[in-house]
Amino acid sequence: MMWAILSILVENKPGILFKVTHLFRSRNFNIDSISVGVTENPEYSKMTITTYGDEKQIAQIVKQLDKMIDTVEVKQLDEQKTVYRELSIFKIKLSNASDSMEINKLANAYGAKVHDVRKDSIMVELTATPDQIKAFEELAAPFGIIDIARTGVAALQRSGS
C-alpha cells in the first residue's frame, strides 16, 4: 500500500464534490483526506485528495477521475517535489500544574501555535504534514486529547518539477 496525493482541478460548479467522492465510494477506493477550495481562477476549484492503494489502484483512481467530464486536470503529485500541509487543531486536557508548560514546549518544538488556554484545557494549532501531525498526536496523547479537527491536505507541486 502506498500513500498518494492527488491534485484535481474541477469546474467550480455545484455537485462536483458529490460526484468525486461518489466515484471513490462506487469504485471501492479510499479517501484518506480531502480539501477543496476555489483557485485563482473562480471558474475552477482545486481538490486535494490523499488516498491509499497499491500502484495499480492509484493508477486506476487517476484514470477514473480523469475520465470524469467535470475534472479538468488530475495529477498524482510527487511527494518529494511537493509542498503539502494540513492544518490541525488539538484540544488537550490540563490535569497538572506543569502540563501547560510541557505542552507549550511541545508546541514550540513543532512550530505550533497555542490558543485559548483555560484552567483545564489548552488549544494547539499545528500546520504540518500528516506524519508530523500524527507524531504530535502521539506525544500529546499522555496529557489526554479531548478533541481534534483537521482540514485535510493542501498541496502544490514546486515550480520546475
Added chain:
Amino acid sequence: METMTGAKALMTAMEKEGVKQVFGLPGGANLPMYDEFARCNIRHILVRHEQSAAHMADGFGRVSRKPGVCFATSGPGATNILTGIATAQADSAPMIAVTGQVPVAMIGRDAFQESDIIGMANPVVKYAFQPRKAEEIPEVVKKGFFIAETGRPGPVLIDIPKDVQQNEAEMIFPDEFKIRGYHPWTDPDIVNVEKAIDMLLQAQKPVILAGGGTIISSAFAELQAISELLMIPVVTTFKGKGSFPETHPLSLGPIGMHGHAEANKVMSEADCVLAIGTRFSDRSVGTFEAFEKKLKIIHMDVDPAEIGKNQTTNIAVVGDVRASLRIMVKMLMQKAIKNTQETPWLKHVKETKEYWKENLKLHPGEMGAAKILRKLRELLPAESIITTEVGQHQMWASLFYDVIQPGTFFSSTGLGTMGWGFPAAIGAKVARPDIPVVDIAGDGSFSMTENSLATAVLEDIPVIVFLLNNFTLGMVAQWQRTFYDRRMIGVDQGKCPDYVKLAESYGAQGIRAQSMDELDKAIKTALNSDVATVIDIPIDPEEDVLPFVAPGTSLSDMILPS
C-alpha cells in the same frame, strides 16, 4: 435569436440533432414538453412503463448509432427509467433521457413526485444536466448529444424543472461549445500498433478477442482483414458476438461463462491475445488471475480507464479501435505481411473446432434449444436484427444462433437486465423498419416488459418475440440444480400467462409452436405479417445451458453435458 419557452427550445434543439422520435410517457412535470409534440415534427411513441421507453431508446441507439431519446415525468417516472439508463451505461449505448422535475423553487422540499434523479442517476450516466434557466437548454441539449455519442458512448440525463420548461427566454442555438474536461478523441497510437504487430507475429499461439467496442465502432472490415492477413482465429466476448461473421472458418464464437467450448479451449491455450474494445468482464474471462497468467495481452480501447483495470496489459493502444485497426491493416499491407501457411496452432484450432462440432452433446428432444435456434437462423434473412432477453435463452442464442452479418446481434450483456430485449427490439425496428427484428426471449424475462405489446401494436412496429418458454426462471433454476442441490425456490412461473392469448388480447398475433413443423410455419407466418407476433415455443424446463464455466473458476474448467 428567438424568444420561446424552454420546452420549445428543447424540441427545437432535438430537431436540430436529427431526432425523429421520442419514446416516453407523460406526467405532471413534463407536460410542457409534451405539449410541444403538437407543434413539432418529432413522433411520440407511447410506452406503458418508463423502463421500456429507456430500453427502446437504447435499442434504437445501438442499431442507428445515434442517441435514442426517452421522456419520463418526475419522481416515479424518473426512477422507472433508471434501470434503463443503467443498462445503457453498462453496455456503452448512446441515449438521451429527459425527465421532468418539480419547479426550481420546490426542489429539496419533498414535493409531490419529486425525486433527486440527478443524485440517483449520477453513478449510472455518462453525464447529467439540470438546467436551472430556460436559456441554458439549447446548449445543454447540444452538449448532451455530443457527450452521449462520442468516445465511449453512454446515456446522458437531462432533468428539467417544470418552470424551466415553461419560462420564456431569448434562445441562442450554438454551433460550437466547449467542455474543458472531456477529450473523447486521442491520436492513433502508431508506435504501439507497430509493437502490437511484432508481438502478434512472434506469438506461437495468437488469438483475437473482439469485444463490444468492435461493434460500437463498426470495425468489422478491419477486424476481418487483420484476422485473415495474419491467419489468427477470432473469439469474441458475448457483447462482441457477431463482430466477426460466425460462419467464417477463423471464427470460434464467444468465450465466457456460457461461451463456446472451442472458444474457451482456444482462449485458455493461447499465448498472446489482441483484445479489441473489451473491459475483460468477469463473465467473459473467468478469474482475472488465471486469465492473464501465461498470456501476453495487447489491449485496444477507446477508454483509457479500461487499460489495466481488470487485466495487466503488455501493450496498450488507446483510441477509437476502428482507427487503430485501420492503421494496423495499413502497416500489414505496407510490410506485405500475409500469412498463408497453416501453423501447428491453426491446425490445432481447426481440430478443436471440429471436435466440439461433433462432440458437444445437445438436448435429445425434438424441441431442444439448439434445434430451435438453428431453425430460426435457417429461416431468417442474414441481415435480420436480433435482440435478446436475459437468461438461459440468451445464452442458448449465444451458443446456437450464428450471426452472419456483423453488428446484427444485441443484448443486455453488462447489466443483464431482464425485460430489455422486447422494448429494445421495438427501438431497433424503429431504426431499421425495413428488416426483420426478432427478440429471442424467455418467459421470465419477457414477462417483465410484455406490456410493450401495446406499443408494438398501436404504433405499428411489427417485431417478432421468439419465446423459448420453459415456464421457469430457467437460469436461476439451473444454478439451483447445479449449486443448491436441486432445491428449487422461487423459480416456477406456472403456465401463466398463456402467451398466445396474451398476445391476442393486445391485438398482436400469437402462435404456439410445439413441433419443428409448427415452428417452421410460425416463423414464416411471422416474417410475412405486418403485426407484432409472439411465437410461444414450450421447451423442457430441465434443459441446462452447457458448457458452463462456474463463477470464480477459469475458462479451462468447463462443466460439460454429461
